[in-house]
Amino acid sequence: MSQAMLDLLWRSFWETITMTGFSGLISLVAGLPLALILILTDRGGLAENLWINRSLGAVINGFRSVPFIILLVALIPVTRFIVGTSLGTWASIVPLSIAATPYYARIAEVSLREVDRGLIEAARAMGATRWTIIREVLVPEAMPSLVAGFTVTLVTLVGASAMAGAIGAGGLGDLAIRYGYQRFETEIMVAVVAILIVLVSGVQWIGDRLVERLDHRIVKR
Amino acid sequence: MTRHATKFEADVNTQALNIPAQSTKDAQPEAASGDMIVKLSDVRRSFGDTPAIDMVSLSVKRGEILGIIGRSGAGKSTLIRCLNGLERPDSGSIQVEGLEITSLDERRLQPVRRRIGMIFQHFNLLSAKTVEDNIALPLKIEGQSRAQRKKRVAELLELVGLSDKAKHYPAQLSGGQKQRVGIARALAAKPSLLLSDEATSALDPETTRSILALLKDINRQLGLTILLITHEMEVIRRVADRVIVLDRGRIVEEGPVWQVFANPAAETTKSLLQVLTPELPPTLRERLNPASGDDAVVKVQLSGEAARRPFLAELIGARLLHGGIDTVQGEPVGTLFLGIPAHDKAALEKAVQYLKSNADHVEVLGYVSGDA
Ligand SMILES: Nc1ncnc2c1ncn2[C@@H]1O[C@H](COP(=O)(O)OP(=O)(O)OP(=O)(O)O)[C@@H](O)[C@H]1O
Ligand SMILES: [Mg+2]
Numbered sequence: 315m316s317q318a319m320l321d322l323l324w325r326s327f328w329e330t331i332t333m334t335g336f337s338g339l340i341s342l343v344a345g346l347p348l349a350l351i352l353i354l355t356d357r358g359g360l361a362e363n364l365w366i367n368r369s370l371g372a373v374i375n376g377f378r379s380v381p382f383i384i385l386l387v388a389l390i391p392v393t394r395f396i397v398g399t400s401l402g403t404w405a406s407i408v409p410l411s412i413a414a415t416p417y418y419a420r421i422a423e424v425s426l427r428e429v430d431r432g433l434i435e436a437a438r439a440m441g442a443t444r445w446t447i448i449r450e451v452l453v454p455e456a457m458p459s460l461v462a463g464f465t466v467t468l469v470t471l472v473g474a475s476a477m478a479g480a481i482g483a484g485g486l487g488d489l490a491i492r493y494g495y496q497r498f499e500t501e502i503m504v505a506v507v508a509i510l511i512v513l514v515s516g517v518q519w520i521g522d523r524l525v526e527r528l529d530h531r532i533v534k535r
Numbered sequence: 536m537t538r539h540a541t542k543f544e545a546d547v548n549t550q551a552l553n554i555p556a557q558s559t560k561d562a563q564p565e566a567a568s569g570d571m572i573v574k575l576s577d578v579r580r581s582f583g584d585t586p587a588i589d590m591v592s593l594s595v596k597r598g599e600i601l602g603i604i605g606r607s608g609a610g611k612s613t614l615i616r617c618l619n620g621l622e623r624p625d626s627g628s629i630q631v632e633g634l635e636i637t638s639l640d641e642r643r644l645q646p647v648r649r650r651i652g653m654i655f656q657h658f659n660l661l662s663a664k665t666v667e668d669n670i671a672l673p674l675k676i677e678g679q680s681r682a683q684r685k686k687r688v689a690e691l692l693e694l695v696g697l698s699d700k701a702k703h704y705p706a707q708l709s710g711g712q713k714q715r716v717g718i719a720r721a722l723a724a725k726p727s728l729l730l731s732d733e734a735t736s737a738l739d740p741e742t743t744r745s746i747l748a749l750l751k752d753i754n755r756q757l758g759l760t761i762l763l764i765t766h767e768m769e770v771i772r773r774v775a776d777r778v779i780v781l782d783r784g785r786i787v788e789e790g791p792v793w794q795v796f797a798n799p800a801a802e803t804t805k806s807l808l809q810v811l812t813p814e815l816p817p818t819l820r821e822r823l824n825p826a827s828g829d830d831a832v833v834k835v836q837l838s839g840e841a842a843r844r845p846f847l848a849e850l851i852g853a854r855l856l857h858g859g860i861d862t863v864q865g866e867p868v869g870t871l872f873l874g875i876p877a878h879d880k881a882a883l884e885k886a887v888q889y890l891k892s893n894a895d896h897v898e899v900l901g902y903v904s905g906d907a
Contacts, residue, residue, distance in 0.1 A: 430659070432655060432657060432659040433659055433661060435621060435659070436653070436655065436659035437672070438621060438648070439619055439621060439648055439651070439653040439730075440648065440649065440653075440672060440673045440676050440720075440724070441644075441645040441646060441647070441648035441649035441673075441676055441677075441724075442645070442672075442676050443642075443645060443676075446675075446676055450661070450664075450672060450675070451661060454661065454663040454664070455661060455662060455663050457663060528663075530662050530663055530704040530705075530706055531662045531706055532706060533706050533707055
């Protein structure tokens, strides 16, 4: 493989990392609060408000039902407004984040819902405020599951970022399509797939180790 | 039991813990409620059409251990959850330390709840926090500094005998140890009332005894008022001073434990007590003849003063077939099965009359012949 090709692979690798990393971070920061709002405002929740709950649920479902490739195109004006351009790696972070946020919100919602109600009740019985219950009970108790869900989101984003190549975002997926698929350069294709496998396995491995460390529900060794 | 009691007596350091003790009676200006720390009047809570608790009125005295017993679904949990506002009654009044709590919103209930500790059947410890962080949570909620919390947690760990487990996670503890952490956590913020919802139901008999001994010790040493709900009479017998029997949401019986044990009035109480009261051994029951035989088999239930008297000496030829005297709250309570010679009807009648004038309940079950 030529030096130019290696450089191209290296650059594409970092583009994928950038897209996945930033949109992952944004989906975490935005998705977790949305999940908390869904849980708290649900029937029997700590701040029951069915109107907010149902509205937010509908918006999240709306975004989740639009195929990513359509979202990518439909969001071009929004992207241009936020980033200044609708093309390139940074521009792709906008649609990626907007797609990943509701995705992670639903995953995190499930994690938070699985927290034993008895624990929330115990905290209420201690006279804890809502905020204390969120900070000391809900989030820490759901943490292993929240991290596992975030790992799934990141892996999904690695895949989705390939599609962002359609708006010139670059990245490994884009490289594989342009060189491997359209120009039949099998070598590039194989290299990209190998890197993606390593990347996805690495993310999953780190996620799993983190979950293991955070989970104190089972006795270790 | 004695072993455990001594162990924890040694551990309990009342002064260091500085939990409001019995002396609060004089120290604290009391509202109209007087010595009553909790007062319920006509409390009702329904789920759908059926009331879970129905017109319940009761008072809890400062420093007592009040047991509430009833079958599954009797409304015990609903009742105890009303006391710290986890459950809202449909009607009636609930006063805690003289404060009417039924009208308080969630935010204004929080300070009230900080004065009430609660322990649970399934412990409800936070799995993500170590033992010390679990115990420190109520202190954090109160806004105590890290240094204050650390000091208090060390005292509490010592109180429950788990100083060596401070850095462990709940999953690494046995059931009994978890409940000790639960108790330490409930006591952390120096509550004036401890609520216990089936705290020993998930534990084996030995562990149950040690947890109950710990609760009794805390009550004695710190003067803490404890409201304890259970479906086991054994739990009531071991620790409670007074008992309330709940059936389908209503109070059907109430009184000092030893009196209720000696003379249960309600059917529910009697059947709940059945596990503890001795019964005629089946071998003997099978040989029972309703009309005649060598010996009359007499069931005698007695308590208090009567049980202390050497009354057997008065009954010529009588033998103890089965049963014995137990001690409840320091009072003797027992059920005896006596064999009394039945050849002389007059003498038998006299013996039965004598027993009736001394015991709570006397019943001739039948007659047996030959070697009983
Ligand atoms: N949140 C609820 N929704 C509907 N019904 C309820 C609820 N909580 C309790 N009940 C009903 O109220 C009644 C009393 O329940 P409660 O939990 O107080 O009983 P309990 O005496 O604590 O029983 P157990 O010994 O099984 O814990 C039951 O018939 C139960 O089904
Ligand atoms: Mg219950």
